[in-house]
Amino acid sequence: xxxxxxxxxxxxxxxxxxxxxxxxxxxxxxxxxxxxxxxxxxxxxxxxxxxxxxxxxxxxxxxxxxxxxxxxxxxxxxxxxxxxxxxxxxxxxxxxxxxxxxxxxxxxxxxxxxxxxxxxxxxxxxxxxxxxxxxxxxxxxxxxxxxxxxxxxxxxxxxxxxxxxxxxxxxxxxxxxxxxxxxxxxxxxxxxxxxxxxxxxxxxxxxxxxxxxxxxxxxxxxxxxxxxxxxxxxxxxxxxxxxxxxxxxxxxxxxxxxxxxxxxxxxxxxxxxxxxxxxxxxxxxxxxxxxxxxxxxxxxxxxxxxxxxxxxxxxxxxxxxxxxxxxxxxxxxxxxxxxxxxxxxxxxxxxxxxxxxxxxxxxxxxxxxxxxxxxxxxxxxxxxxxxxxxxxxxxxxxxxxxxxxxxxxxxxxxxxxxxxxxxxxxxxxxxxxxxxxxxxxxxxxxxxxxxxxxxxxxxxxxxxxxxxxxxxxxxxxxxxxx
Amino acid sequence: xxxxxxxxxxxxxxxxxxxxxxxxxxxxxxxxxxxxxxxxxxxxxxxxxxxxxxxxxxxxxxxxxxxxxxxxxxxxxxxxxxxxxxxxxxxxxxxxxxxxxxxxxxxxxxxxxxxxxxxxxxxxxxxxxxxxxxxxxxxxxxxxxxxxxxxxxxxxxxxxxxxxxxxxxxxxxxxxxxxxxxxxxxxxxxxxxxxxxxxxxxxxxxxxxxxxxxxxxxxxxxxxxxxxxxxxxxxxxxxxxxxxxxxxxxxxxxxxxxxxxxxxxxxxxxxxxxxxxxxxxxxxxxxxxxxxxxxxxxxxxxxxxxxxxxxxxxxxxxxxxxxxxxxxxxxxxxxxxxxxxxxxxxxxxxxxxxxxxxx
Numbered sequence: 104x105x106x107x108x109x110x111x112x113x114x115x116x117x118x119x120x121x122x123x124x125x126x127x128x129x130x131x132x133x134x135x136x137x138x139x140x141x142x143x144x145x146x147x148x149x150x151x152x153x154x155x156x157x158x159x160x161x162x163x164x165x166x167x168x169x170x171x172x173x174x175x176x177x178x179x180x181x182x183x184x185x186x187x188x189x190x191x192x193x194x195x196x197x198x199x200x201x202x203x204x205x206x207x208x209x210x211x212x213x214x215x216x217x218x219x220x221x222x223x224x225x226x227x228x229x230x231x232x233x234x235x236x237x238x239x240x241x242x243x244x245x246x247x248x249x250x251x252x253x254x255x256x257x258x259x260x261x262x263x264x265x266x267x268x269x270x271x272x273x274x275x276x277x278x279x280x281x282x283x284x285x286x287x288x289x290x291x292x293x294x295x296x297x298x299x300x301x302x303x304x305x306x307x308x309x310x311x312x313x314x315x316x317x318x319x320x321x322x323x324x325x326x327x328x329x330x331x332x333x334x335x336x337x338x339x340x341x342x343x344x345x346x347x348x349x350x351x352x353x354x355x356x357x358x359x360x361x362x363x364x365x366x367x368x369x370x371x372x373x374x375x376x377x378x379x380x381x382x383x384x385x386x387x388x389x390x391x392x393x394x395x396x397x398x399x400x401x402x403x404x405x406x407x408x409x410x411x412x413x414x415x416x417x418x419x420x421x422x423x424x425x426x427x428x429x430x431x432x433x434x435x436x437x438x439x440x441x442x443x444x445x446x447x448x449x450x451x452x453x454x455x456x457x458x459x460x461x462x463x464x465x466x467x468x469x470x471x472x473x474x475x476x477x478x479x480x481x482x483x484x485x486x487x488x489x490x491x492x493x494x495x496x497x498x499x500x501x502x503x504x505x506x507x508x509x510x511x512x513x514x515x516x517x518x519x520x521x522x523x524x525x526x527x528x529x530x531x532x533x534x535x536x537x538x539x540x541x542x543x544x545x546x547x548x549x550x551x552x553x554x555x556x557x558x559x560x561x562x563x564x565x566x567x568x569x570x571x572x573x574x575x576x577x578x579x580x581x582x583x584x585x
Numbered sequence: 586x587x588x589x590x591x592x593x594x595x596x597x598x599x600x601x602x603x604x605x606x607x608x609x610x611x612x613x614x615x616x617x618x619x620x621x622x623x624x625x626x627x628x629x630x631x632x633x634x635x636x637x638x639x640x641x642x643x644x645x646x647x648x649x650x651x652x653x654x655x656x657x658x659x660x661x662x663x664x665x666x667x668x669x670x671x672x673x674x675x676x677x678x679x680x681x682x683x684x685x686x687x688x689x690x691x692x693x694x695x696x697x698x699x700x701x702x703x704x705x706x707x708x709x710x711x712x713x714x715x716x717x718x719x720x721x722x723x724x725x726x727x728x729x730x731x732x733x734x735x736x737x738x739x740x741x742x743x744x745x746x747x748x749x750x751x752x753x754x755x756x757x758x759x760x761x762x763x764x765x766x767x768x769x770x771x772x773x774x775x776x777x778x779x780x781x782x783x784x785x786x787x788x789x790x791x792x793x794x795x796x797x798x799x800x801x802x803x804x805x806x807x808x809x810x811x812x813x814x815x816x817x818x819x820x821x822x823x824x825x826x827x828x829x830x831x832x833x834x835x836x837x838x839x840x841x842x843x844x845x846x847x848x849x850x851x852x853x854x855x856x857x858x859x860x861x862x863x864x865x866x867x868x869x870x871x872x873x874x875x876x877x878x879x880x881x882x883x884x885x886x887x888x889x890x891x892x893x894x895x896x897x898x899x900x901x902x903x904x905x906x907x908x909x910x911x912x913x914x915x916x917x918x919x920x921x922x923x924x925x926x927x928x929x930x931x932x933x934x935x936x937x938x939x940x941x942x943x944x
Contacts, residue, residue: 259931260931262931265931336931337931338933338937339937358931360931360932360933360934360937361931361932361933362932362933362938363932393932394931394932395931395932396931396932398932400932400933400938435877437875437876437882437886437887437888437889437909437923438923440875440876440877440878441876441877441889441907441923442934442935443877444651444876444877444889445651445653445876445935446935447877448651448653448654449653451630451633452653452654452657452658454633455626455629455630455633455657455658462633466878467878468875468877468878482938483933483934483935483938485935486932486934511933511938
């Protein structure tokens with residue numbers, strides 16, 4: 104039995120443990136997750152809040168950076184028991200290929216070492232020392248940034264490591280924090296919390312990792328009522344339900360499900376470059392089977408190069424077939440397979456009356472590429488290695504196709520020459536896109552990125568300003584005043 | 586083969602007791618060849634799946650048409666305008682677009698229904714007094730269920746059998762009179778209808794404080810589930826209520842599982858325990874498949890049900906349903922609809938996307 108969660112001050116045998124079963128081919132595992140009573144929720148919240156006030160908020164931010172850096176160093180070490188546990192269990196829990204998880208973890212964790220964390224801070228605060236003490240402001244006066252007393256993270260999804268972004272952001276602004284792990288992947292955040300506590304026992308009570316059954320109103324209300332800031336991930340329905348239950352004074356930072364896509368300029372499609380471009384496109388599709396918000400649903404491919412968009416679609420299909428050998432896809436539940444099948448069936452039906460389109464797919468259903476001769480609108484993929492590739496005369500033709508989805512757009516992977524990159528990016532930004540990356544890097548945001556175009560740290564803090572008038576007025580009250 | 590030859594062969598197949606794999610396979614392949622030759626959309630669908638009459642050697646390899654395709658494609662070997670009857674789905678999904686099944690003749694449908702109904706619902710009686718909780722065939726000419734129930738009444742109902750539904754719902758007075766008559770006569774009585782009609786009926790009876798104790802040998806046939814037309818009841822609760830409101834033991838409450846996209850129905854042997862085992866006659870076969878690959882799921886695992894119904898000769902024999910099920914000895918268990926996996930990641934899924942696109 105594997106235990107998830109991290110509950111400072113609550114004895115294991117006082118907790119009602121629920122069992123989540125994971126069986127994605129291979130060996131099944133069972134993970135126990137804590138279901139807390141109302142009293143336990145209140146006590147835990149009090150304890151975390153108090154410990155954060157007493158310990159975390161008194162540490163200089165550089166010290167917190169060092170603690171996180173030490174934890175990340177442990178997780179980057181393949182001989183470390185925490186790392187080994189992640190490598191062993193995350194593939195079983197999520198179903199993702201073990202080698203893909205291992206590579207993904209390292210690549211991801213690398214973006215949380217000390218240099219990246221300091222950059223992360225500098226990205227949001229011209230002077231990160233304002234998290235420690237009052238710092239002078241350019242306009243006059245002084246300011247200090249305060250993180251929440253109790254920050255509630257509501258994590259979602261099964262992409263390994265995703266909770267780390269907001270977990271670390273909360274620590275950097277010295278928030279007491281309670282994080283709710285998703286049922287789809289309850290382990291990563293739990294292990295990270297345990298590791299932090301082991302590395303720096305002094306802050307061991309400043310955070311907790313909990314679970315409740317999605318939509319359980321009693322637990323949810325109890326936690327929501329305790330937090331002064333809530334950062335939540337999930338579908339819009341779930342987020343709407345959360346927001347409705349929040350007091351108006353609670354800050355609510357929502358990251359809903361997103362849509363990402365790609366643009367391929369004809370400049371990336373000469374006979375020499377096209378195969379490499381296709382390999383990068385396929386990698387963005389294969390990584391975590393398109394479960395990330397930054398994963399592509401569709402690629403718009405420009406006509407006019409030696410390699411036509413239709414040929415390019417075939418290249419991508421053969422790269423997907425090649426990746427299937429190296430990083431096989433996740434075993435799907437019958438319901439998930441049904442969703443992918445429904446998408447493919449709908450495409451088949453559309454194709455029967457659409458001569459310009461073509462479906463290329465793996466006989467075992469592991470991947471599918473739909474090629475379309477035109478691109479009227481951004482259309483969803485069935486996820487799990489299904490992609491639509493549409494031909495456009497110029498990349499600008501993609502803009503009207505994406506504009507109806509403005510609130511949902513996130514990442515665009517792009518292959519284009521410098522001048523195109525900047526002219527297209529301006530249009531994409533207006534259309535609602537918040538992140539533009541290289542192809543092959545869509546699923547690996549760089550350190551300090553602005554998730555959904557927002558400020559990961561700045562959005563969490565409240566400033567206290569000492570205005571210049573107060574400073575001047577104080578002078579007259581000094582014992583040394585003449 | 587011509588249509589007449591097919592019809593003749595199928596009537597013989599239904600009447601014959603040959604339940605062998607070979608006989609089924611041979612008939613299925615003959616029908617597949619016929620459908621590919623006379624049904625252009627189906628031929629294109631099969632070609633897209635890389636299947637032709639030449640490459641398909643087993644009935645299991647016949648490409649199963651997803652039932653959603655009945656809304657997009659005109660699947661018919663005869664000219665649809667010359668069909669004697671068109672059955673349509675109730676059209677509760679996809680903006681009211683209704684799936685259609687075209688029947689150039691109802692000879693085979695009727696033969697299939699009659700032989701099967703006799704075996705499964707009234708094996709012990711020639712006729713039984715029936716009360717039908719569904720509109721008649723004149724009111725719902727495109728409903729396969731209305732036709733089914735009309736056949737039941739015509740071939741197995743006593744002359745004093747009745748439809749008990751009016752435009753305003755169940756004819757309560759008529760029904761209570763019928764039940765009282767049945768109780769005093771001591772003759773077995775059969776109530777047949779849509780599952781949701783029974784829910785409404787029992788709610789009304791409860792409000793009036795009514796219940797009945799039908800004579801021994803009485804039985805109930807429900808079908809179609811609740812389809813959002815009544816509140817949803819768990820199967821156990823549903824059959825417990827049926828049993829207590831009508832005095833019919835759960836083992837005499839039969840559930841029929843049928844679809845507009847088929848010409849043959851499945852039945853259980855009563856609902857003493859749920860989920861009950863469903864099975865059909867020798868001219869229909871069922872597999873539990875992985876919907877993505879079309880391959881059988883490992884034994885005992887849940888899959889999506891695919892049916893091969895030889896009686897559905899003019900349309901397609903083989904369909905992929907949206908029903909989850911598991912194969913067991915002597916049949917299969919029906920486990921509800923197989924859709925809507927919970928989102929695993931933070932990327933937007935199709936359903937959510939469509940909602941977003943719709944504003």
